[in-house]
Structures are given as structure tokens and as C-alpha cells.
Amino acid sequence: MPAEITTLLTFFGGTGDLAKRKLYPSTYNLFKKGFLQEHFAVIGTARQELTTEEFHEMVRESIADFVEDQANAEEFISHFYYIQQDITDANGYAAMLDLNNELDAKYSLKGNRIFYMSVAPRFFGTVAKYLKSEGLITENGEYNRLMIEKPFGTSFGTAEALQNELSEAFEDAQIFRIDHYLGKEMVQNIAAVRFGNPLFDAAWNKDYIENIQVTLSEVLGVEERAGYYDTAGALRDMIQNHTMQIVGWLAMEKPASFKDVDIRAAKNAAFNSLKIYNREEVAENFVRGQYGESADGTQKKYLDEMDVPADSQNNTFVAGKLQFEMDRWEGVPFYIRSGKRLAAKSTRVDVVFKKGLNIFGGDVELANPVLTILIDPKGGIEFKINAKDVTSEFLTRVVNLNWTVSDEDKKLTPEPYERMIHDAMDGNGSNFADWNGVAIAWKFVDAIQEAWDATREQFPNYVSGSMGPEASNDLLAKDGNEWVFKG
Numbered sequence: 001m002p003a004e005i006t007t008l009l010t011f012f013g014g015t016g017d018l019a020k021r022k023l024y025p026s027t028y029n030l031f032k033k034g035f036l037q038e039h040f041a042v043i044g045t046a047r048q049e050l051t052t053e054e055f056h057e058m059v060r061e062s063i064a065d066f067v068e069d070q071a072n073a074e075e076f077i078s079h080f081y082y083i084q085q086d087i088t089d090a091n092g093y094a095a096m097l098d099l100n101n102e103l104d105a106k107y108s109l110k111g112n113r114i115f116y117m118s119v120a121p122r123f124f125g126t127v128a129k130y131l132k133s134e135g136l137i138t139e140n141g142e143y144n145r146l147m148i149e150k151p152f153g154t155s156f157g158t159a160e161a162l163q164n165e166l167s168e169a170f171e172d173a174q175i176f177r178i179d180h181y182l183g184k185e186m187v188q189n190i191a192a193v194r195f196g197n198p199l200f201d202a203a204w205n206k207d208y209i210e211n212i213q214v215t216l217s218e219v220l221g222v223e224e225r226a227g228y229y230d231t232a233g234a235l236r237d238m239i240q241n242h243t244m245q246i247v248g249w250l251a252m253e254k255p256a257s258f259k260d261v262d263i264r265a266a267k268n269a270a271f272n273s274l275k276i277y278n279r280e281e282v283a284e285n286f287v288r289g290q291y292g293e294s295a296d297g298t299q300k301k302y303l304d305e306m307d308v309p310a311d312s313q314n315n316t317f318v319a320g321k322l323q324f325e326m327d328r329w330e331g332v333p334f335y336i337r338s339g340k341r342l343a344a345k346s347t348r349v350d351v352v353f354k355k356g357l358n359i360f361g362g363d364v365e366l367a368n369p370v371l372t373i374l375i376d377p378k379g380g381i382e383f384k385i386n387a388k389d390v391t392s393e394f395l396t397r398v399v400n401l402n403w404t405v406s407d408e409d410k411k412l413t414p415e416p417y418e419r420m421i422h423d424a425m426d427g428n429g430s431n432f433a434d435w436n437g438v439a440i441a442w443k444f445v446d447a448i449q450e451a452w453d454a455t456r457e458q459f460p461n462y463v464s465g466s467m468g469p470e471a472s473n474d475l476l477a478k479d480g481n482e483w484v485f486k487g
């Protein structure tokens with residue numbers, strides 16, 4: 001049994017889709033594993049009127065697929081409390097304070113509180129303000145922490161305004177900004193592979209690495225999300241957050257220890273050296289795309305999708321080159337791309353190593369060794385290296401050393417939300433986005449968006465089912481490189 005964590009966990013948006021699909025099952029898994037035992041309580045809150053029994057039934061249904069022992073599930077559910085409240089009304093917080101204090105005493109919670117904002121982003125600042133002004137943040141607790149859903153702003157300006165609101169009530173070390181990609185097992189494997197093997201650790205720099213590629217490709221189109229997506233695009237939906245956070249693990253300096261403060265410092269050393277582009281540099285280093293019909297005509301173009309304005313200039317594909325102005329990465333491009341309606345669904349990292357001197361002569365042609373970390377949908381690690389061909393002449397060929405996450409491993413792997421709730425309860429911020437990184441990612445992305453807003457692009461410019469516009473291949477070809485993953 002692991003050490004028990006003592007906490008009061010409050011879910012704002014306690015009747016919402018995320019709470020029911022992810023947060024309650026994740027909390028239940030933490031109970032089943034023994035991280036939560038007796039000294040915990042969970043409050044769900046929303047405007048809907050629900051009796052305790054109705055709320056318990058909602059939780060029962062949401063964890064049903066994970067229950068092996070009904071008595072154990074009922075024990076878990078008995079720690080749940082519901083409070084009906086409009087979070088925009090300061091008066092409602094008095095009842096919540098009473099319930100907090102009552103549960104604190106009943107379960108000996110030591111004043112430890114986690115407030116999870118599973119509500120629309122426009123409420124984040126308001127709730128933080130009232131938590132403070134209405135006295136819900138304990139003075140005598142071991143901790144008070146705020147877990148906050150994405151998106152964290154829609155630009156640097158809005159993110160900074162939100163950050164300022166939150167910091168009126170919480171210090172930065174108390175704020176846990178969720179990017180669920182950081183909770184993914186294979187994203188966490190980047191650190192294990194890089195820092196766990198001196199071979200890779202020593203070679204993780206400009207002397208051995210030619211370029212690094214990060215791909216987050218989707219097969220689906222915009223589906224029913226055009227209302228949101230047409231104002232965000234791939235740039236703000238996928239690049240600013242998930243892609244940049246993955247890049248953070250790849251580009252960071254080696255941390256002094258594996259503690260969250262050191263990890264953040266090492267990532268920030270890289271983020272702070274990211275080159276922010278001017279308009280000309282955006283044109284040189286970034287490509288935008290919007291999907292057209294599929295070659296067989298069965299999939300429609302973005303402009304014909306439901307709720308998309310006929311003249312939309314929105315990007316459904318982005319490819320770009322990042323440059324870190326630091327000694328480790330001098331001259332090493334980081335290529336990133338993300339888009340909808342691409343040839344394959346894949347989240348992956350390809351680290352392309354240098355070829356080095358060919359001493360074999362003759363007809364031997366060496367390839368760039370490539371280390372690939374497969375994140376989604378299939379987890380795995382591949383290492384493509386040069387080895388001898390079987391023919392009698394001395395020739396080489398590429399062999400692929402590979403490992404795939406097994407079904408057994410998958411069963412044991414915690415869901416990102418389970419891991420993130422656990423880490424926040426444990427006070428470990430390693431796998432959360434910190435403000436400096438978020439701010440720089442927004443400044444970087446804002447510069448690109450501004451440059452794009454100033455010019456019109458001829459859309460659509462890629463066929464659904466391809467790997468994006470030809471300009472994405474040209475971007476790498478200019479540097480003498482090519483995408484490792486071709487769909």
C-alpha cells in the first residue's frame with residue numbers, strides 16, 4: 001500500500017463531461033491503489049439541483065467500468081458531497097466554506113485543499129478570486145492548490161490577464177496548469193530515454209543531432225467543433241500547448257535533479273532562448289495549410305464543413321521550424337507539425353542523428369540514425385541504425401531496433417488525468433506547464449498568427465488524406481532535410 005494522501009478535492013464543474021468521463025474514474029483508481037484511503041473527501045459543484053443520492057448515482061455510473069468490488073466502490077462514493085452553486089455569485093461560497101470546514105473536521109483533512117477547475121476558462125479567474133475573498137483558502141493547511149484546465153488564454157495578453165487574476169489568490173507554485181500531453185506515459189519516456197542512458201544524454205546536442213521532429217497528426221476533420229476551432233486553428237489548438245510542451249522535454253538543459261523546480265528551470269533555459277520570429281522570419285520558417293477534399297471526393301473540404309465561414313482563413317495544418325539560441329542547439333532545427341485530415345493519426349518524436357564520417361568507402365551509403373519515440377496511438381521506441389548487409393561485399397543497411405508497449409503495460413499505465421491528480425496531491429509540478437513556458441509559447445505563436453493575419457493565403461492547399469501542403473516538405477528540403485514520418 002502506498003502512503004495515504006490526505007486531501008479535500010473540490011471539482012468545479014462537477015456534473016460536466018470531463019468530471020464524469022475522466023476525473024471521477026481517475027480519482028477512483030487512486031482510491032483503489034491506496035493513495036486515497038480514509039482521510040479524503042470530494043466535493044462536486046455546479047448549478048444543477050441534485051440530492052446527495054442523485055450525485056452519488058452520477059459518480060457510480062461514471063466509475064462503473066472500473067469497479068471490481070462494489071463494496072469498495074460504495075466506500076469510495078460515500079466520501080462524495082455535492083453542493084449546488086453558481087460560481088459567479090460570491091454569496092454561494094459561504095455554504096461551500098461551511099461544507100469545507102465540516103469535511104475537514106469529519107475526515108481530519110488537515111486543511112489540505114485542491115480546487116480543480118473543470119469549468120469553462122472564462123470562470124477560472126472569478127473562481128480563484130472568490131476562493132480567496134470568501135475564505136476558502138486555508139491558512140493552517142499543509143497546502144492549497146489550484147488545478148486548472150486548458151486553454152490557458154487565447155493569446156499572450158489574455159493569458160497574462162488570467163495569470164494576474166490567479167496570482168492575486170495563489171502563488172505560482174500552487175497553480176497546476178494541466179496539459180494532458182504531459183501526463184502521457186510516452187511523453188514522460190522522453191526524459192527516461194534521454195537522461196537514463198549516457199549514450200543519448202551525451203549525444204543530445206548539436207555535435208550529434210542533425211534535427212528533431214515532432215509530429216501530432218490527426219485523421220479526423222473539424223467534426224462538430226468549428227465554432228471553437230475556426231477561432232483557434234491548429235496553431236493555437238495544438239502547437240501553442242501540447243507541441244511546445246513536448247518540445248520543452250526535448251530542448252531542455254539537463255536538470256540538476258529530477259525535482260520539479262529543477263525540471264522547470266532546465267526547461268525555461270531552453271524556452272527563454274527560443275527565437276521569436278518577425279514577419280519575414282515567419283514566412284521563411286512557418287507553413288500554414290487548410291484541408292481540401294480527399295482525392296476520391298468522399299471527404300469534404302474545410303470550407304464546406306458545418307459552421308465554417310465560406311471565406312475562412314483558418315489553419316488546419318501548421319508546420320514550422322524552431323530555433324533555440326543556446327549553445328547546445330546552435331544550428332539544430334526543431335521541426336514541428338500538426339494538422340487535421342492527414343494520412344495517419346500519430347503523435348511522435350523523431351530525433352535524427354548525424355551520419356558522421358563514412359570510412360567504408362566503396363558503395364556504402366550510411367543513413368542518419370533515428371531515434372523515434374511513439375506516443376500515440378501506439379506507444380513504443382524505435383532506433384534505426386546502420387548495420388551490415390548480409391551480402392558478401394561490405395555493404396550496410398538500416399536495421400530497426402524496436403519496442404512496443406504491450407497490452408499488459410497498457411493496463412498498468414495510469415491515465416493522464418489519474419497521474420495529474422496524483423501528482424498535484426503529491427505537490428509534484430514536474431508534469432504541469434509553468435507560467436514562463438506558457439507565456440513564451442504564446443509570444444511565439446502570437447507572432448506567427450499576427451504575420452498570418454496580415455496576409456491572405458490561397459486555401460485549400462492540401463488534399464485530405466495527405467501529409468499536408470507541399471510547402472511543409474519544402475521547408476525541410478531547404479535545409480537538406482526531410483520528414484522521417486511520411487504517413
Ligand code: NAP
Pocket residue numbers: 012013014015016017018019045046047048085086087088117118119120121149150151
Ligand atoms: P461541460 O460538460 O460543459 O461542463 C461544464 C460544467 O460547469 C458543468 O458541470 C456545469 O454545470 C458547470 N457550470 C457551468 N456554468 C456554471 C456556473 N455559472 N456555476 C457553477 N457551475 C457551472 O464542460 P467539460 O467538457 O466538462 O469541460 C470542463 C473544462 O475542461 C473546460 O475548461 C474544458 O475546456 C476542459 N477540457 C475538457 C475536456 C473534455 O474531454 N470534456 C478535455 C480537455 C479539457 P451546470 O450547467 O449545472 O452549472
